[in-house]
Structures are given as structure tokens and as C-alpha cells.
Amino acid sequence: MDARSRPQHKQDVYIAGTCGCGQAQRCGNYYQRPREGSFLFATFSLDKQRKSSSIILNRSSTLRTSSRPPRPHPTKIFDWTSKEKVVQYTKLNSTSRRRTTAEFSARQEKFPVARIKPSKEAYNMTIITKDGSLAEVAGAQALHALRHTASHIMAQAIKHLYGGADGSAVKLAIGPAIDTGFYYDIDTDKKITDEDLADIEREMKSIVKQNLPLERTTLNRADALKKFSAEGETYKVELIEALPDDAEISLFTQGDFTDLCAGPHVQSTGKVKAFKLMSIAGAYWRGDEHNKMLQRIYGTAFESKDELKAYLTMLEEAARRDHRKLGKELDLFSLHDEGPGFPFFHPNGMVIRNELINYWREVHRRYGYQEIKTPIILNRKLWETSGHWDHYKENMYFTKIDEEDYAVKPMNCPGGMLVYNTHVHSYRDLPLRLGELGLVHRHEKSGVLHGLFRVRNFTQDDAHIFMTPAQVEPEIQRTIDLFDEVYKTFGLTYKAELSTRPENSMGDDATWELATDALRKALEHRGLEYVINEGDGAFYGPKIDFHLKDSIGRTWQCGTIQLDMLLPEKFDLNYIGEDGERHRPIMVHRVVYGSIERFIGILIENYAGAFPVWLAPVQxxxxxxxxxxxxxxxxxxxxxxxxxxxxxxxxxxxxxxxxxxxxxxxxxxxxxxxxxxxxxxxxxxxxxxxxxxxxxxxxxxxxxxxxxxxxxxxxxx
CATH class of the missing domain: 3.40.50.800 (Anticodon-binding domain)
Known part of the structure; x- marks a missing residue:
């Protein structure tokens, strides 16, 4: 889980630190390991926790993961926000809000690539909701239902073409709607090829032309198991078996096709007017590399053909701007088998990198930051205090020095806490702003590495601000001013998202109210457009995320301002107040670039390699x-x-x-x-x-x- 995850039960565990690197959700700050539970992957919806995430896939890509969710090998840019939310059925605890975990194959860790938005936001249509009622919806909700139905149409078409007389030659796994389309995981001896996609599309068009109505029905658990067992749908059976005995199972039927699903859907197949199948990938069932590799077929759908055409044109432009392609053509960086995930910067690339660093230092000096540098390798005791040793070990690199365990740092935060604690601080010393361009290393499986967007070592432009409660609001305003200046320098516009207190959180009400109000007032003081994500803050504090819009309309989540109430506790940080007593400082983690490597990749694609004069390697x-x-x-x-x-x-x-x-x-x-x-x-x-x-x-x-x-x-x- 990422920084927005919330604790749900006694098995939740967390580690300290925060991160804006864009290295997908297990990059750092707080990691939650949910227990196994009785949840069914029969219905999916976009999870607003990961709205900025994306995925890159290729027709021949393969997901390689064991404990992690599946992630395709990145070779061609597409943008998906596909962290699906597990939906519980009627008789389960309706208050639970657990997210999908590594046990479930539908969730994908996100690559830090932009979301490519459709040209039109306002769809209005009647949909069939998860309880079977009809509802008028618009915008993203309508588009999501449309795409969900498109995934069912695709599954039905595949059954018609390759399922045999009774359809049993194709077994269906899961088929959610995702941010820019949909996919379905299937199990069949027939290897689906690029050439087959055209045949599947033709059959889908036939199903759409029939304008088949969708109907929601329910079965009890026993009858649902009997039905899907008789049909040989082993994956559906496995999903149902994970549910309690009294679960009410939701099904959707269109013509001769019935699927395990809780919706929502549009009312008939004829509503799906414009779609295209995009690619084929491999996906391990439930994200476990020990399970069978399934075939995943991706598609996209829009309300109109014009929007579909505009989207496909945008994808072509995004491919033209691919930072890996331009990085090679412009001799900026390279990647080698001798060091997968460890980018090599060439002289031209170093010019850009150094200009970004020089600019970062110039801006931060003006805003009152002091630069620090902490070691790359630190003793086990530090990582035990922060929580990384127990709960982030699989993403870390280790060594022994003088018979003691050490780790290469995956983030800079714990080192910054040690620097703060080297002095006794007075309230007069605050706010104390410590910035670091720190090189961090995180182990990523080879199948998920992608250019400069997903690497194993990168430089984070971290800063930690220590302050008194009275300083929170003006300091957040000052931080937003800094972010605004930086992003405007690169010609990037942005929107902000404010994530507030989750149901289960640490800290008292007064502190949370102060922190959240400070973030809100700072945004309003700047006159910024922002979205409130109620309950989606981290359990240790609210946060603001900054989503940048590039020159072709894609958005990238880069900057983060995160109030943290945990690290000061873990490292026993104090300052002496006006009353002469010790007080706990309020701390903010923040990053502007996120990671320098990733930001360079974003700039390459934003400028299509034609850098402004001050950044150009050769002017x-x-x-x-x-x-x-x-x-x-x-x-x-x-x-x-x-x-x-x-x-x-x-x-x-x-x-x-x-x-x-x-x-x-x-x-x-x-x-x-x-x-x-x-x-x-x-x-x-x-x-x-x-x-x-x-x-x-x-x-x-x-x-x-x-x-x-x-x-x-x-x-x-």
C-alpha cells in the first residue's frame, strides 16, 4: 500500500518515512500488509487512492512477480489506473474498506507514467448499480460503467470464438474497468495473438449491434458454486470459495453470457459505441508467479468515436515522446544488462541533471532551506527504529560491516531524523528546513523496470521541515509557493489533491484538525483548485499531492506535502518551548521533483526532447x-x-x-x-x-x- 493506506486490523504493520519518487506504491513511506480475508474479486471500481498511477504494457509483456501484484514489462506507453477495489457483498461487513492485496491478481502496482485523459469529461447515462437499481450518473462514474460492460462484451466474444460448443475451452478470471479502459484475464489453450484482436473486435461489434440488455441476478453461495463448477469456471469457483457461507453472490447476464460480477454496468451492450482492443500481456493468477500464467487482453472504450480517435492519436504522440527512445537518440542516458535498473547518465544527460540540481539548490536557498547529506549505508538499528527492517526488507540491499548488519538506504527520512537529533532545539530555531538530494536504492523485480520511470537507484529531492503548531499554516503556504515557482519554471500546470483523516489513524482530534485545516487554508490562500479525498490521508497525517499536466494533456503525480505525526514519535524528536518544557515538533515531508531521474524522464516527454535553452545539453x-x-x-x-x-x-x-x-x-x-x-x-x-x-x-x-x-x-x- 502507499502513503494513503489506512490501518484496518491488528495485523497491519507500518514503516516510517515518506516518498514522492513515483516508484509505485511500495516505494516507501508506510507499508500496510493486510491479512488474508474473505473478499471476492467479482466487481471492481477505480480506487481514488491511486488516481495518478499508470501502467505500461506491451503485447508480448509478461508479469513477473511473486509476493507482489502483477505488473507488465514496460515497453509501450499506455496509461492505466488499475488498482481495483475489492467489493464485499450484501451480507458482509459494509463498513470495511480494505483494498486489494498481493493475493489478488487484479491489482497492479503502478508505473509513474501519466494518465492520458479523454477529451470530454461529461458522460450522462443510466446504469445498473451494484444493488441492481438504476441510477443516473455522469462523468467518470458513467465512463467506468461503460468500460466495465465493454470488458464483459469482450469476454463474451472470446467465449463465442474460442470457447467451443459449450464455452468451456475458455476459462474466465477477472475483468475490471480501469482508468483508460478495461481488461480481462483468460485461461485457454488458444494463444491469443495480435491478429486475433481484430476477430475479437468484430465479434464484439456484433454483440453491441444486438443491443443485449444486461440483467443483474443473485444466488446464494452454494448455488453459485454449483453453477460455476458445472461450467468449469475454476477461477470463479476459487473466488466464491473465499466468501463466507452467507454471502449473496451477484451475477450479470447479457444474452447467452453470464458472469460473476457486482457491477456497475450500462443497461445494454448497445451503449458501448466506441472501443478498441489495445494489447495482450501475461498475468499470473492472483499475482503469484507460482500460479498459472493467464492471458490478459487490454482494451479501451469511450462514449464516442471522436473521443476514441483523439485518445489513440494521443497515444501515438506519447509513443513518439517515449523518453527511452529520445534518451538514446539524444545520447542522454543508457541502461545496461550489467546493471539493470541502474541508469547510466551520459555527458548530455548530466548537463540536464546538473541544471536541475543547481536550480533546486538556488530555489531552496531562497526559501530558507539548509542542505544536508546522509550516508547511503546505515546500521540495522536505524532501520529497526524506522520499521524498514521488519516490513520493507524485500525491497532493500544489505551488507555486513565489522560483523554487524547494515542496509543501503531505501529512503532519506531516517537519516534526516538523526541530523535533527544531534542538537537540542529551541522554538526559536523553528521552522528548521533540511533538504537533501539523497541517492536511494530499492530492489525492484526485473520485469517492472522501465527506463527512468522505474529504477533501482534514484535521487530524491527530500526535505523535512520541523515546526511548532503555530507555524504549520504559514509554512505550508510557503512550501506551496516554492512548488508553484518550480513547476511554472518548467511550464507545467498542476492541480492539487487534499487527502484527509482516515477512519483509523494515530494522533488526537485536535492535532488532525489543525493539520488538515492548515493544508486546506494554505491551498485556499493560494487560490488553487483542489480535490478533497475524504478519508484518504495516511494514518499518520493528511497530505497534498500535486498532479502536473504536460504539453499533451497527460497528468503526472510528482510533488507531495505530507504532515507526519509518526516519525517524530519514533525518533523521539523534541524542541524546548517558550514554557521551558519539551514539546514534540510537527514535521512535514515534502518533495518537488519526486526523483530527479523520473523528473528528467517526464521532462524529456513533456518537451519531446526539445529542451528550453537553459536545460539544453548543447545550446x-x-x-x-x-x-x-x-x-x-x-x-x-x-x-x-x-x-x-x-x-x-x-x-x-x-x-x-x-x-x-x-x-x-x-x-x-x-x-x-x-x-x-x-x-x-x-x-x-x-x-x-x-x-x-x-x-x-x-x-x-x-x-x-x-x-x-x-x-x-x-x-x-
């Missing part, structure tokens, strides 16, 4: 017409270099036209062709990236122009 490319003009080209380059401009001379014995094309392919902001005229007059033809015609400028004017672009971190060329 100016000088092309001599002939060797006779090489000396002047080098003279210009030296002059630019002395001004800290990043300039290169193309000395190759190639035609000027080819040199210009190569400069454009490398997405260099300014290309200058120099010959006799330029050497004599000092007037340079400045060709901006992606602009066909050059503009003449004197050397001094061009220098002033570039200086302005760099100093203001202008987003344009």
Missing part, C-alpha cells in the same frame, strides 16, 4: 561552410564558451544541409551557419529549432538574447 551549434571558415567558427565557440554558453562546432566534412538536418534532429536550440559573409560582417544567421528560416543578428545582440533566455529560464527559443 548553440556552429556550422562552418568549408574548412576555411573553421577558424571563425571556433572563435565564436570560444567566445560563447567564455560566457558559459554550451556551444559546439561541427567540424565534419559534410554538406551544410546535412549538418543543419543533424542539428535539428538533435533538437539544438540555435544553429548558426558561418561563411565569408559572417566572418566579415559579424552578423550571424540564427536558425531556431524547428523554424525553417534564419534571422540575422549581430554577435552582441545574439549573446544578449541567449543570456536573457537562460537567466529567465524561458520556455521558448
Amino acid at each position: 548553440i551549434k556552429i556550422l562552418p561552410v568549408t574548412d576555411a571558415h573553421l577558424a571563425y567558427a571556433k572563435e565564436l565557440a570560444d567566445k560563447f564558451f567564455a560566457l558559459n554558453f554550451r556551444a559546439e562546432v561541427d567540424e565534419r566534412n559534410e554538406k551544410v544541409g546535412k549538418k543543419i538536418r543533424d542539428s535539428q534532429v538533435r533538437k539544438i536550440p540555435y544553429t548558426i551557419v558561418v561563411g565569408d559573409k559572417e566572418a566579415q560582417t559579424g552578423v550571424l544567421p540564427i536558425r531556431k529549432y524547428s523554424v525553417k528560416d534564419a534571422v540575422d543578428m549581430s554577435v552582441d545582440d545574439f549573446i544578449a538574447y541567449v543570456r536573457e533566455k537562460i537567466s529567465t529560464r524561458d520556455q521558448t527559443f
Whole structure:
């Protein structure tokens, strides 16, 4: 679970620390291990806890996981928010809100890739709800029901095509709606190929054309077991067997197809007007690599064909911007079999990385932060105090030093607590803002690694702010100001989500009210648009998540401001108040970039590799017409270099036209062709990236122009 998980029962266990790395939900801060229970994967809905999550998949991808939920091997960008919520049936405890766990195969850990939003948000339709009643819904609820029905239509089509006379040649597992579509896991001897997708789509269209009504019915547990056992649906039987004896089992029927499902659905198959099957992947049943590998077929559906077309166009654009592809073309970074999940940054990539770090330091100095650095390897005792040793061990790397156990840090927080405790602090010292660009290591299975988005080592731009209760609201406002400045620098707009106190939480009511009000007032003070996720805060404190929108409309969860009431307790942090007594400080964890590596990946895709001048690895490319003009080209380059401009001379014995094309392919902001005229007059033809015609400028004017672009971190060329 991630930082928004809540405790539910005595078996819940937690570890300390917080994280905005985007490394999926088991990246850090608090991990909850739910006990096994009687929950049925028969109905699914989007879980607002993971709205920013995504998944990347490929037709030939395979999920490799044992204790973790299934995650496809990332090779082509799609965006799914697919953490499904386990829905209990009528006679179960209706107050339970447990999430899916590793025992259930439908949940997927998310890759930190953007959600690609449809062009239209407002769908209005009548749906069949989970209790069988009709309801008018709109927006995401309507779209979710539409996609859920699409998954049933696909399953029905697959049964028709490959199930044999009685349908038993295809066994169905689970088929939820997800953030941008749907999928169904199936078990059949027939290997579904890309070519088969067209046949399945044709059969789906036939089912849609029949406009079959959907009908909800219920059975008791015994009759449901009898029905699905007779049909050979072993996966459905296994799911039902996990339920209590008195569970009421919900079924949905359309024509000759009946599925174990609690809904919701649209009223008839004819409502599913626009859909497309996207890809095929492998998925272990219940996310356990010891179980059988099933075939997972993904699709997407929208209310209209125009929206579907727009979405597919956006996917094509996202693929064109793939940071792995551009990273190779622009010589920014590489990944090697000798170190899977450990990115190698090349000189061009290091320019971007260092510019981001320099900017981070500049901003944080202005906002009153002090930078610290904590060790990468620390003793077992520290990780026992934080909780990582017992509950995060499978994601950590270990060694022995002088016969004692040590671990490579998976997060920076515990080290920051030690730094705070090296001094006795007065209320006059607060707020104390400690920032760290800390390198962390987390073990990820090889099947889930993905470029810079999912790695095994990365640099987090952590900061911990220690303060008194009276300082919380102004300090949160100040932190939001910092975030706003940073994101605007990159031309990124954002929305905020405020997650409030869950049902089970630590701390007293007064502290929670103060903390939540401080976050809310800070957002309102800034006039920010925000969504409240009631009850979705971590058990140790409320939080604000920042969702960035890129140039093609995708959203990325990056920044986090998290109030923490646990770590100060675990590490016994104190300050001396005005009354001379010891008090517990309130602490905020916060990250802006999340992880530098991941943020670089986001920027590559946001800019499509065409970085603004201040970030561009090479800012100016000088092309001599002939060797006779090489000396002047080098003279210009030296002059630019002395001004800290990043300039290169193309000395190759190639035609000027080819040199210009190569400069454009490398997405260099300014290309200058120099010959006799330029050497004599000092007037340079400045060709901006992606602009066909050059503009003449004197050397001094061009220098002033570039200086302005760099100093203001202008987003344009």
C-alpha cells in the first residue's frame, strides 16, 4: 500500500518515512500488509487512492512477480489506473474498506507514467448499480460503467470464438474497468495473438449491434458454486470459495453470457459505441508467479468515436515522446544488462541533471532551506527504529560491516531524523528546513523496470521541515509557493489533491484538525483548485499531492506535502518551548521533483526532447561552410564558451544541409551557419529549432538574447 493506506486490523504493520519518487506504491513511506480475508474479486471500481498511477504494457509483456501484484514489462506507453477495489457483498461487513492485496491478481502496482485523459469529461447515462437499481450518473462514474460492460462484451466474444460448443475451452478470471479502459484475464489453450484482436473486435461489434440488455441476478453461495463448477469456471469457483457461507453472490447476464460480477454496468451492450482492443500481456493468477500464467487482453472504450480517435492519436504522440527512445537518440542516458535498473547518465544527460540540481539548490536557498547529506549505508538499528527492517526488507540491499548488519538506504527520512537529533532545539530555531538530494536504492523485480520511470537507484529531492503548531499554516503556504515557482519554471500546470483523516489513524482530534485545516487554508490562500479525498490521508497525517499536466494533456503525480505525526514519535524528536518544557515538533515531508531521474524522464516527454535553452545539453551549434571558415567558427565557440554558453562546432566534412538536418534532429536550440559573409560582417544567421528560416543578428545582440533566455529560464527559443 502507499502513503494513503489506512490501518484496518491488528495485523497491519507500518514503516516510517515518506516518498514522492513515483516508484509505485511500495516505494516507501508506510507499508500496510493486510491479512488474508474473505473478499471476492467479482466487481471492481477505480480506487481514488491511486488516481495518478499508470501502467505500461506491451503485447508480448509478461508479469513477473511473486509476493507482489502483477505488473507488465514496460515497453509501450499506455496509461492505466488499475488498482481495483475489492467489493464485499450484501451480507458482509459494509463498513470495511480494505483494498486489494498481493493475493489478488487484479491489482497492479503502478508505473509513474501519466494518465492520458479523454477529451470530454461529461458522460450522462443510466446504469445498473451494484444493488441492481438504476441510477443516473455522469462523468467518470458513467465512463467506468461503460468500460466495465465493454470488458464483459469482450469476454463474451472470446467465449463465442474460442470457447467451443459449450464455452468451456475458455476459462474466465477477472475483468475490471480501469482508468483508460478495461481488461480481462483468460485461461485457454488458444494463444491469443495480435491478429486475433481484430476477430475479437468484430465479434464484439456484433454483440453491441444486438443491443443485449444486461440483467443483474443473485444466488446464494452454494448455488453459485454449483453453477460455476458445472461450467468449469475454476477461477470463479476459487473466488466464491473465499466468501463466507452467507454471502449473496451477484451475477450479470447479457444474452447467452453470464458472469460473476457486482457491477456497475450500462443497461445494454448497445451503449458501448466506441472501443478498441489495445494489447495482450501475461498475468499470473492472483499475482503469484507460482500460479498459472493467464492471458490478459487490454482494451479501451469511450462514449464516442471522436473521443476514441483523439485518445489513440494521443497515444501515438506519447509513443513518439517515449523518453527511452529520445534518451538514446539524444545520447542522454543508457541502461545496461550489467546493471539493470541502474541508469547510466551520459555527458548530455548530466548537463540536464546538473541544471536541475543547481536550480533546486538556488530555489531552496531562497526559501530558507539548509542542505544536508546522509550516508547511503546505515546500521540495522536505524532501520529497526524506522520499521524498514521488519516490513520493507524485500525491497532493500544489505551488507555486513565489522560483523554487524547494515542496509543501503531505501529512503532519506531516517537519516534526516538523526541530523535533527544531534542538537537540542529551541522554538526559536523553528521552522528548521533540511533538504537533501539523497541517492536511494530499492530492489525492484526485473520485469517492472522501465527506463527512468522505474529504477533501482534514484535521487530524491527530500526535505523535512520541523515546526511548532503555530507555524504549520504559514509554512505550508510557503512550501506551496516554492512548488508553484518550480513547476511554472518548467511550464507545467498542476492541480492539487487534499487527502484527509482516515477512519483509523494515530494522533488526537485536535492535532488532525489543525493539520488538515492548515493544508486546506494554505491551498485556499493560494487560490488553487483542489480535490478533497475524504478519508484518504495516511494514518499518520493528511497530505497534498500535486498532479502536473504536460504539453499533451497527460497528468503526472510528482510533488507531495505530507504532515507526519509518526516519525517524530519514533525518533523521539523534541524542541524546548517558550514554557521551558519539551514539546514534540510537527514535521512535514515534502518533495518537488519526486526523483530527479523520473523528473528528467517526464521532462524529456513533456518537451519531446526539445529542451528550453537553459536545460539544453548543447545550446548553440556552429556550422562552418568549408574548412576555411573553421577558424571563425571556433572563435565564436570560444567566445560563447567564455560566457558559459554550451556551444559546439561541427567540424565534419559534410554538406551544410546535412549538418543543419543533424542539428535539428538533435533538437539544438540555435544553429548558426558561418561563411565569408559572417566572418566579415559579424552578423550571424540564427536558425531556431524547428523554424525553417534564419534571422540575422549581430554577435552582441545574439549573446544578449541567449543570456536573457537562460537567466529567465524561458520556455521558448
